[in-house]
Amino acid sequence: MTYHDDAVAAFTQLLGANGVITEAADQERYVRDWAGARLGMPLAVVRPRSTEEVAAVVRYCHRHGIAMVAQGGHTGLVKGALPDVRTPEVVISLERMTRIRGLDPLNFTMAVDGGCILEEVKRAAEEADCFFPLSLGAQGSCQIGGNIATNAGGVNVLRYGMMRELVLGLEVVLPDGEIWNGMKALHKDNRGYDLKQLFLGSEGTLGIVTGAVLKLTPRPEQSQTALLAVPSVDAAVRLYALARRRCSDLLSAFELMPRLCLELAFEAAPQLADPFDEAYPYHVLLELTATGPVDLPGLLEGLLEAGMEHEVVLDGVLASSVAQAGQLWAIRESMVEGQLLRGEHLRTDVSVPISAIAECVEQATAEVAALSPTSQVIAYGHIGDGNLHINVLPPAETPAEALPALFERLESAIFTVVDGFGGSISAEHGIGRSKQAAFLDRLTVTERRLLAGIKAVFDPDDLMGAGRIQAASERSSSS
Structure with missing residues (x-):
């Protein structure tokens, strides 16, 4: 054999x-x-x-x-x-590991297998009158173990945090096959190093997440969703600051979408109707949620009035039903499909301080225009956590063999702009292989030593997730 x-x-x-x-x-x-x-x-x-x-x-x-x-x-x-x-x-x-191991509605926790689909986890929580707040466009197919390994974000980060804030305990198979059982359901546990945090965001290079204890919240009893037209990215940022002050922690999502995003969504999903009678340059999709006797409609109406008064809102559509809210969110989800329909394109996943978002978009757009004047920039994302997807649709006539070099130049230019604002080249998707070179170029000597040392402790033979995040030479140099 x-x-x-x-x-x-x-x-x-x-x-x-x-x-x-x-x-x-x-x-x-x-x-x-x-x-x-x-x-x-x-x-x-x-x-x-x-x-x-x-x-x-x-x-x-x-x-x-x-x-x-x-x-x-x-x-x-x-x-x-x-x-x-x-x-x-x-x-x-882990696709066959899909058990909901247990749910404790008094402790607001749920124990699950690492292969559980996010949507199924959210449904199980709702059946117990609870809520698991991680919300992604891919929630019908992504798995909890992957969400943990990549420290997933999504649209609700501004209120509930990244996956790092939503995990209380983990079960992990280490690279030598040993099982680490850290399935604690404790909301407070201050005993030394927090080992589970090493696996969150490790992208499968330190161990395989086979189980998790997730933090739940009370299920929101009411929500208000609105799609607002705004004159600029700067106006969207100023509207966000206004919303945070007027709506406090009830603001759960605040998404920026330029007009092109709506057009892409309509291409991918022709059944979606344009909610506006005229084309506006930018839009904000926001959502307020609450449990208990809170006047959400009043809060939203007050925010819109203040937005009009401060000249950061041009027009708006308020969902009057769950179905209408679903239609507005379908625009946000379908625009990603629309980009795929346009063919191969550059995707980025960056973050900068919220106050720098408008200037970052302006500078990145200018850099792309200088390198490829007929490319289309699509800058959208989660305003509330500074996470932008500055994507680029290349000219349709660009030969396929020329795309990799073009994307490399454009990505480098965008990352340089992000660096200027003290930002991150990866806000929620991780490093993997695609961003490895750019990631390593930005590490200090101290950071390289520490990261290589962590990998060497868990996987000295470099058998698990080899070549992801760190290059092999980075790891071998620590031994």
Whole structure:
């Protein structure tokens, strides 16, 4: 038997025939992400059903020096979960680990498997009159383990925080196959180093998240959604500051969308109707939510009046029903599909201080125009946490072979602008492979040493998530 055959036979014995996929045609959905990116082919795809089976697979891989990559819902978009081109990796998919292990409505916590789909977690919480606030466009397919590994953000960060703030406990299979059980449901626990935080945002390079205790909140009893037209990005930022002061912590979402985003949404979803009679340059989609006797309609009306008075609101559409609110949010979600329909394009995921958003968009747009005058910039995102997606649609006539070099120049220019504001080149999608070079270029010597040291403690043989975040040379230099 060959090395490959030995491994497949061992995995089949551990997981059963249905737990191992080796045929190239059957592996197709595991070798490309949501945006269509693909790299190499795996040694095998394994689909464990429990933490113990994950541990057994990892122990075998560790013992035989086989590289591994954990995989969730294929929505990370930085090529972090795709199998490597040069080194055959075992893809460990958690798609069969979907149990809701328990829900405590008095403690406002829920314990789940790492493979649980976010939408299912949110539904289970609502059935218990609770709310899990992480909200993403990909929530119908992304998995909780992946959300944790990438420290996912989404539209509700300004009120509830990133995934880092929504996790109380974790269960992790370490690179040698040992299981770390940190499934604590404590809201306060100040005993030394907080180990779970090392795995949040580690992108599967330190361990595989197989379980989590999530923090819930009371289910909102009412919400108010509005799509407002604003004259500029600066006006949107000033409207946000006004909303924070007038609506306090009841403001749960505040999204910036230029007119082009609406047009892209209508291309992707023709059934959506334009809510405005005329085209405005920018829009803000905001949502207020509350539990208890709070006058949300009054708060929103007061905000709109103040916005008109301060000349930061030109027009507005207020949802009068849940269905209408859903239609407004469908515009926000469909515009991403619209970008895909336009073909290959540059996606960025950056953050700057909220007060610098308008100037950052202006400078980045100017830099793109200088390099590629006929490209279209789409700057949208989560105003409330400073997270912008400054994406670029290249000219339609650009040859496919010229796109990588063009995107590299444009991305570098945008990142340089972000650097000028003390920003981050990755706000919520992580580093993976796509942003690795730019990430490493911006690290200090101290940061490189500390990051390499952490990796060496957990995975000295560099078998788990190798080549993601840090380059192999970065890790080997610490040993």
